Amino acid sequence: MNGIPFVKMHGLGNDFVVFDGRRDPAVLDLDDATAARIADRKTGVGCDQLIVIEPARDDLADAFMRIRNNDGGEVQACGNATRCVANIVMGELGRKDVIIETVVGLLDANGLADGRVTVDMGQVKLDWRDIPLSDAVDTNHIPLSLGPLSDAVGVNVGNPHGVFFVDDAESIDIEKFGPVLEHHEMFPERANIEVCSIIDENKIRMRVWERGVGVTRACGTGACAAGVAAARRGLTGRKVEVILDGGPLTIEWLPDDHVLMTGPVATSFSGFLHASLLGNH
Numbered sequence: 001m002n003g004i005p006f007v008k009m010h011g012l013g014n015d016f017v018v019f020d021g022r023r024d025p026a027v028l029d030l031d032d033a034t035a036a037r038i039a040d041r042k043t044g045v046g047c048d049q050l051i052v053i054e055p056a057r058d059d060l061a062d063a064f065m066r067i068r069n070n071d072g073g074e075v076q077a078c079g080n081a082t083r084c085v086a087n088i089v090m091g092e093l094g095r096k097d098v099i100i101e102t103v104v105g106l107l108d109a110n111g112l113a114d115g116r117v118t119v120d121m122g123q124v125k126l127d128w129r130d131i132p133l134s135d136a137v138d139t140n141h142i143p144l145s146l147g148p149l150s151d152a153v154g155v156n157v158g159n160p161h162g163v164f165f166v167d168d169a170e171s172i173d174i175e176k177f178g179p180v181l182e183h184h185e186m187f188p189e190r191a192n193i194e195v196c197s198i199i200d201e202n203k204i205r206m207r208v209w210e211r212g213v214g215v216t217r218a219c220g221t222g223a224c225a226a227g228v229a230a231a232r233r234g235l236t237g238r239k240v241e242v243i244l245d246g247g248p249l250t251i252e253w254l255p256d257d258h259v260l261m262t263g264p265v266a267t268s269f270s271g272f273l274h275a276s277l278l279g280n281h
């Protein structure tokens, strides 16, 4: 069978096509259009994010992870994919602690006995300039409202998030409000939009509209943003379980502003990408 090998993986249903650019240089330096073609759920393999594992640049890292959304755009962070890539690298190296490099820094990952993976997603940023926002506002109360959503919390987890709290997250038409908020002028780099309801001081229900993708079953960086936002508002403690459409993630916001995310990894299938999808006819 010819073609470029890939592995189809997911984290709570947030799904990925994972290529190994260390072995297949043809998948290095993909352009946005090619990435979108591969991610297309009808004529490509189909995924929320397209991931390419590359050789590490930093001597401390075991591998570099490049992340592209379903729309082909390259982004800075993807928590669920980080667990999947870490799981691959742990298997290659035969150890449970690995370091995954991204465009925004080094992420420590640790494999647990139950098969889940904990990733230190780095230090969250809370200043308006770092979200980023277009106005110098208090990021704990962003003056943004649309329909039933108002008073967002801005959090950067390597990527931008706008977190809204409501009484019942399930009742919000996120397909209607998500795209408008994703592209709102308040977010110069657009934003991932989370809609959350507090179950108790240790548990949050969250749904997500992802930048460059749409509604996904789970978003690791979004869960980190929701956990931090809830703690900032005094709605929960600093360690919470975030219940996503696809299942739970455990999030802990440490005193040094690092955020730990723990969750599962799953592999669906392996395959071979036909060269025509790479634009090589």
Ligand SMILES: N[C@H](CCC[C@H](N)C(=O)O)C(=O)O
Pocket (backbone or CB within 6 Å): 014, 069, 075, 076, 077, 078, 079, 080, 081, 159, 160, 192, 210, 211, 212, 213, 216, 218, 219, 220, 221, 222
């Ligand atoms: N699903 C990913 C988030 C991808 C974020 C991406 N949509 C962006 O544009 O930042 C996660 O598990 O963290």
